[in-house]
Amino acid sequence: MPVQKECPILSVERLNADAISIWLECGELAKAAAVGQFVNIKCGEALLLRRPISICRVEDTRLNVVFEVRGEGTAWLAARSAGETLDVLGPLGHGFTYPEGKVLVVGGGIGVPPMLNTALRAPAGAIACLGFRSAERAMLVEEFQRACEQVYLASDDGTLGVHGFVADIVDAALTEHPEVAAVLACGPRIMLKTTYDVCRRHGVACQVSMEERMGCGIGACLVCACKSADGAYRHVCKDGPVFAAEEVCWDA
Amino acid sequence: MRNVDMSVTLAGMTMKNPVVVASGTFGFGREYGALYPIDELGGICVKGLTFQRREGNPPPRIAETPMGILNSVGLQNPGVDGFIADELPELKKHDLRIIANISGNTPEEYGIMCEKLSAAGVDMIEVNISCPNVKAGGLQYGVVPEMAAEVTEQAKRHSTVPVMVKLSPNVTDITEIARAVEGAGADAVSLINTLRGMRIDVKTRRPVLHQNTGGLSGPAVLPVAVRMVWEVSNAVRIPVLGMGGIAKGEDAAQMMLAGATAVAVGTACFADPFAPLRVRDGLAAIAAEQGLERVSQLTGQVQPW
Numbered sequence: 001m002p003v004q005k006e007c008p009i010l011s012v013e014r015l016n017a018d019a020i021s022i023w024l025e026c027g028e029l030a031k032a033a034a035v036g037q038f039v040n041i042k043c044g045e046a047l048l049l050r051r052p053i054s055i056c057r058v059e060d061t062r063l064n065v066v067f068e069v070r071g072e073g074t075a076w077l078a079a080r081s082a083g084e085t086l087d088v089l090g091p092l093g094h095g096f097t098y099p100e101g102k103v104l105v106v107g108g109g110i111g112v113p114p115m116l117n118t119a120l121r122a123p124a125g126a127i128a129c130l131g132f133r134s135a136e137r138a139m140l141v142e143e144f145q146r147a148c149e150q151v152y153l154a155s156d157d158g159t160l161g162v163h164g165f166v167a168d169i170v171d172a173a174l175t176e177h178p179e180v181a182a183v184l185a186c187g188p189r190i191m192l193k194t195t196y197d198v199c200r201r202h203g204v205a206c207q208v209s210m211e212e213r214m215g216c217g218i219g220a221c222l223v224c225a226c227k228s229a230d231g232a233y234r235h236v237c238k239d240g241p242v243f244a245a246e247e248v249c250w251d252a
Numbered sequence: 253m254r255n256v257d258m259s260v261t262l263a264g265m266t267m268k269n270p271v272v273v274a275s276g277t278f279g280f281g282r283e284y285g286a287l288y289p290i291d292e293l294g295g296i297c298v299k300g301l302t303f304q305r306r307e308g309n310p311p312p313r314i315a316e317t318p319m320g321i322l323n324s325v326g327l328q329n330p331g332v333d334g335f336i337a338d339e340l341p342e343l344k345k346h347d348l349r350i351i352a353n354i355s356g357n358t359p360e361e362y363g364i365m366c367e368k369l370s371a372a373g374v375d376m377i378e379v380n381i382s383c384p385n386v387k388a389g390g391l392q393y394g395v396v397p398e399m400a401a402e403v404t405e406q407a408k409r410h411s412t413v414p415v416m417v418k419l420s421p422n423v424t425d426i427t428e429i430a431r432a433v434e435g436a437g438a439d440a441v442s443l444i445n446t447l448r449g450m451r452i453d454v455k456t457r458r459p460v461l462h463q464n465t466g467g468l469s470g471p472a473v474l475p476v477a478v479r480m481v482w483e484v485s486n487a488v489r490i491p492v493l494g495m496g497g498i499a500k501g502e503d504a505a506q507m508m509l510a511g512a513t514a515v516a517v518g519t520a521c522f523a524d525p526f527a528p529l530r531v532r533d534g535l536a537a538i539a540a541e542q543g544l545e546r547v548s549q550l551t552g553q554v555q556p557w
Contacts, residue, residue, distance in 0.1 A: 001286050004525055048470050048523045049316050089525065213312045215321070216522045218286075220279035222299070222328050223314040233307050233328060238283070 036095025101181030108187025274518030485511020501534015
């Protein structure tokens with residue numbers, strides 16, 4: 001069950017040129033959060049819509065969100081400091097489901113942070129494939145290296161890890177680790193699609209975390225529509241954000 | 253502070269307080285019902301229903317604007333039968349008035365839906381002749397007085413519960429439509445639906461909404477809504493459910509002073525899920541401060557210059 005709560009900010013840290021990490025004291029809200037879920041945060045009085053931000057980590061009652069500054073709302077959030085409070089609604093959405101066995105977590109860009117929580121809590125261990133634009137835009141790599149058995153890295157410009165796409169390192173990881181029971185992924189739509197293609201070739205189940213512009217964040221307003229393979233619209237905030245990759249209409 | 257009687261009667265339907273939630277912003281009550289008992293509300297205008305299930309428009313369906321939002325959901329809904337089978341039984345477990353919002357492709361479809369919903373036991377039917385986001389039905393019936401009247405007649409003929417007609421602000425003279433539906437037998441009117449608007453992403457040169465245009469709601473539209481409620485209240489004798497940008501008690505009080513019998517809260521729920529309850533409490537506080545015994549004493553009491 002989601003709750004709405006004023007949550008004190010414990011720390012605000014810049015991870016790279018675009019990404020900000022905020023730790024919040026969230027009480028029971030944090031304890032209730034499942035992997036792949038998100039919180040919907042009010043960004044000041046002038047903006048009506050809350051900003052949905054995935055949960056990066058949870059430590060007891062403390063909850064960590066990492067986001068990129070993309071517009072007015074996230075710029076407002078980035079300007080907060082420790083001691084202030086944020087109006088948080090959550091935990092929200094349908095998250096990742098762990099299979100029996102090891103998982104490969106896959107993240108691209110700002111899709112990387114939620115995969116940290118997913119890796120940390122994986123009951124049978126995790127491997128990670130992370131993609132960034134460049135070494136400068138990387139984040140949380142050391143945290144993943146501590147949480148995972150092995151971390152594969154790729155960057156668009158070759159300044160970190162493999163010079164290439166996330167799907168390339170997913171292919172390598174699945175080849176070297178046939179024991180992987182499922183791939184759990186978050187990132188740009190094209191990355192999710194190519195990751196799913198690789199998974200199909202390897203015969204491995206794939207779950208993807210989707211993005212769409214949201215209104216209420218709880219499933220009432222029906223704006224965050226995501227087309228399913230069966231042609232019906234499902235909603236990222238309530239039916240998702242995580243869907244089985246085969247349920248998504250990739251041609252939409 | 254004295255205890256204000258918050259109950260109101262809208263077209264014969266008594267509600268424990270004048271705050272309902274606006275169609276399309278509150279689903280069928282399940283989601284917000286996980287946050288607080290929806291029994292606290294006076295009523296719910298359910299997500300707009302159509303004769304058959306609709307999938308709605310492709311995304312993006314929402315854009316943020318100064319103190320408002322644009323939406324173009326396109327009446328995604330399970331259809332009137334799906335609502336009656338799967339949602340209404342759940343809603344009926346709660347102590348609040350159930351107002352079924354309907355949109356048809358033809359006057360006959362409105363009639364069939366009214367029959368089904370009356371038999372299923374909703375408390376009121378809100379006839380949507382003003383959805384800006386679908387090509388068939390909806391808005392076209394809301395802009396031509398004769399067509400608005402025809403749909404209203406059909407709805408009245410096939411309903412055993414009060415019929416309220418939801419008016420579009422996208423007209424030259426809203427009182428003309430209000431008088432037409434009153435003449436056709438409407439028991440109440442609700443207004444305003446959203447104002448047509450557009451937002452363009454200057455980098456991509458694309459409209460933010462996939463449908464290019466959408467309906468504007470939120471605090472930005474409040475003054476327009478108050479003005480229209482005032483005009484319509486002066487033009488017809490049937491009661492008015494006022495909505496458009498209400499986010500706090502003072503907004504609701506303005507709407508009632510302008511002539512509304514009850515009010516609906518919509519977009520404000522997205523920013524604050526508890527907005528309807530805050531509106532109710534704020535309204536009660538204003539009525540108490542002004543020494544009123546009943547909140548209904550605010551209705552139509554604006555003192556124009």
